[in-house]
Amino acid sequence: MIDAAGLRVMKAIADEGSFTSAANALGFTQPAISQMVRRLEQRTGTVLVERYGRQVRLTEAGQVLARHAVGVLAALDAAEEEITAIAGLRAGRVRLQAFPSSSATLVPRTLAILKARHPDITVTFTEAEPPESLAALRNGDCDVAVAFAYEGGDLGELEEDLSLLVTRRLMDDEVRLVVPGTHPHAGDAAASLADFSGEEWIAGCPRCRGHLLSLADTAGFRPNVAFETEDYVAQLGLVTAGLGVALVPDLILNAAKHDDVATLPLSPASRRQILAVTTPDLQRVPAVAAALDALCEAAGADPKASTAELVGAKT
Amino acid sequence: MIDAAGLRVMKAIADEGSFTSAANALGFTQPAISQMVRRLEQRTGTVLVERYGRQVRLTEAGQVLARHAVGVLAALDAAEEEITAIAGLRAGRVRLQAFPSSSATLVPRTLAILKARHPDITVTFTEAEPPESLAALRNGDCDVAVAFAYEGGDLGELEEDLSLLVTRRLMDDEVRLVVPGTHPHAGDAAASLADFSGEEWIAGCPRCRGHLLSLADTAGFRPNVAFETEDYVAQLGLVTAGLGVALVPDLILNAAKHDDVATLPLSPASRRQILAVTTPDLQRVPAVAAALDALCEAAGADPKASTAELVGAKT
DNA sequence: CCTCATCATAACCGATGATTATGGAATCCT
DNA sequence: AGGATTCCATAATCATCGGTTATGATGAGG
Structure with missing residues (x-):
């Protein structure tokens, strides 16, 4: 019934004191104001403007509208400002979820880049394994999920989770075999998995x-899994103590130097892909796009060309 | 850029969770919502809604709009309610100005009627002689002026002030000659003015x-004016004291009984007209119309047929 | 008394914003 | 699985809104 344009007109009339100058103030012509007022009057069924001679005055009802106009227009301006702030990266929010082993290196670097480049956007970070982070993404509780996918094996499993989502390849993370420094194969240039079939x-x-x-x-063997822990530091500790061998991704090994263990490249090599995942729409949100760029940069990937399909993904 | 309709839509989507039910809630069809959102998005240049699969969620920018919508729409509703309250006489204001001698009888009765009939409108009353009250009316400081015009004499003078204004005849107020009770003519049925040419x-x-x-x-004479006072009580006091005679309108004489004086009808009779004056636009304001009706009723005039020309007014 | 300033009105016209009809895709159910 | 359902997007259409220019009426002022 009453819209913002009408309020703006009423306020302009109240401020300017005449239709003509109100029109000038708003960038309209005089008849536009004239019939806008008439429309408003017949919509509300009340007299809003008192025409006396060739001057106009607001009636009480007109003053009511003009008075409310101030607040309403201010609120609209505030909303608009917030929107443009978000669009201009002077505000905004990114909710990032990443798997634990990325928290040590990739995520901190990303947050540092983001903070330096856009200090006004707020980034929240939650550690979560890919299944959970993707669920959060689907659920609307997360804007960007950093996930990983092993080549070959369970790629298909993850892939179904990636339907409707967009992924950006951040980096390839090579998986290495970690053995105690005292292990007979510790000095080898590469490790063939079959040679370790008897290990714990x-x-x-x-x-x-x-x-x-x-x-x-x-x-061609079934490994004897003696220990299970999601904590990679613990895994390396166990290896150091000579209690077994483990497959550990480079991303972890590069985070810090570990003595008394040997890290052997596998032959044939095996790697996992680190991916940034989001939704097609969120991708276009400035803060999210900035976060994706920061992630790519932190991972050393080309931010441009990384909007890629999963390697080996069917279509 | 952002209008009330857009906010309403965003809020409906936030509340309902889907375009379809938002459309139902607002009484629109689904495509209307769909393209309304699209328009808003390209106007603001931001993504407002995240389409994931067949569900929709608001982005941060969308939530900003939905959040502001609450306040803005509430303010609009409040404005609308105030307007309809004014239209329905559940609120509103009438600023009345009346000449002093009407304050005693006509105005109090009017205010009583008005208060009984529309207890929620606020009436303010200021005493002012016709020139001032009409100036206030012209100036926008008054809604209804109660004025009087003597027949014949200075009607033309008042008439020019009445251009652009509308008048309602409230009553005819006959002017009587007041003489001391001891006066030789005190018992006469009527007074011919010439007989009093020698009086003070x-x-x-x-x-x-x-x-x-x-x-x-x-x-045919020039009166010897010995005293001047605007206070009619004082005038009657002076007459009672035998210090002179006076012309006093019935309106005053009816307000209270005055002993020791005789009030003689003039021959030929002379009367003044009591008028309610307002502007054409204000006439259509409910509270003003109610005040005019109350005035007519208090004056004993027919509220319908009293939108009259001044008696003797040229056109 | 004439001129200027201001509002009202008419005729016109483009953009906005709704509708119906239809299609595509994700989810749900059997 | 696959089919039905549900939800959103799009296209085509159309009325109305809201603006413009041109013009008229009228009060105010030199």
């Missing part, structure tokens, strides 16, 4: 464990 | 004095 194994998170089983199966 | 006169307000002079002139 230390497994990580469920999906990592699945990857281990998958690789071992290809190598 | 007590004159009232400037316009009343003008009327006296005019009548006397017609009767």
Whole structure:
């Protein structure tokens, strides 16, 4: 019934004292104001403007509108300002979820870049394994999920979760075999998994464990998993103590130097992909786009060309 | 850029959770919502709604709009409610100005009627002689002026002030000659002014004095004005004291009984008209219309047929 | 008394914003 | 699985809104 334009007109009349100058103030012509007032009057069924001679005055009802106009227009301006602030990265929010082993290196670097580049956007970070982070993304509780996918093995499993989502390849993370420094194969240039079929194994998170089983199966044995822990520091500790061997991704190993263990590249090599995942719409939100760029940069990937399909993903 | 309709839509989406039910809630069809959102998005240049699968969620920018919508729409509703309250006489204001001698009888009765009939409108009353009250009316400081005009004499003078204004005839107020009870003519059925050419006169307000002079002139003499006071009680007191005679309108004489004086009808009779004056636009304001009706009723005039020309007014 | 300033009105016209009809895609159910 | 359902997007259409220019009426002022 009453809209913002009408209020703006009433306020302009109240401020300017005549239709003509109100029109000038608003950038309209005089008849526009004239019939706008008439429309408002017949819509509200009340007299809003008193025409006396060639001057106009607001009636009480007109003054009511003009008075409310101040607040309403201010609120509209405030909303508009907030929107443009978000659009201009002077405000905004990104909710990031990343898997634990990325928290040590990739995420801090990303947050630092983001903070330096856009100090006014607020970034929240939650640690979550890919299944949970993708669920949060789907659920609307998260804007960007950093996930990983092992090549080959359970890619298909993840892939179904990625329908309707967009992914950006951040980096390839090579998986290495970690053995005690005193291990006979410690000095080898590369490790063939079959040579370690008799070892005791230390497994990580469920999906990592699945990857281990998958690789071992290809190598023709079933690993004897003696320990399971999602904490990579603990895994390395166990290896150092000579209690077994483990598959650990480079991303972890690069975070800090670990003595008394040898990290051997696998032969054939195995790697996992680190991915940034979001939704097509969120991708276009400035703060989210900035976060994605920061992630790519922190990972050392080309921010442009990384909007890629999963390697080996079917279509 | 952002209008009330857009905010309403965003809020409906936030509340309902889908375009379809938002459309139902607002009484629109689904495509209307769909393209309303699209328009808003390209106007603001931001993503407001995140389409994930077949569900929709507001982005941060969208939530900003939905949040502001609450306040803005509430303010609009409040404005609308105030307007309809004014239209429905559940609120509103009437600023009444009346000349002093009407304050005693006509105005109190009017205010009583108005208060009984529309207890929620606020009436303010200011005493003012017709020139001032009409100036206030012209100036926008008054909604209804109660004025009087003597027949014949200075009607033309008032008439020019009445251009652009509308008048309602409230009553005819006959002017009587007041003489001491001991006066030789005190028992007469009527008074011919010429018979009192030798008296000392007590004159009232400037316009009343003008009327006296005019009548006397017609009767062929120039009155000896010994006293001037705008206070009718004082005038009657002076008459009672035998210090002179005076012309006093019925309106005053009916307000209270005055002993020791005789009130004689003039021959030929002279009367003044009591008028309610307002502007054409204000006439259509409910509270003003109610006040006019109350005035007519208090004056005993027919509220319908009283939108009259001044008696003798040229066109 | 004439001129200027201001508002009202008419005729016109483009953009806005709704509708119906239809299509595509994700979710749900069997 | 696959089919039905549900939800959003799009296209085509159309009325109304809200603006413009041109013009008229009228009060105010030199």
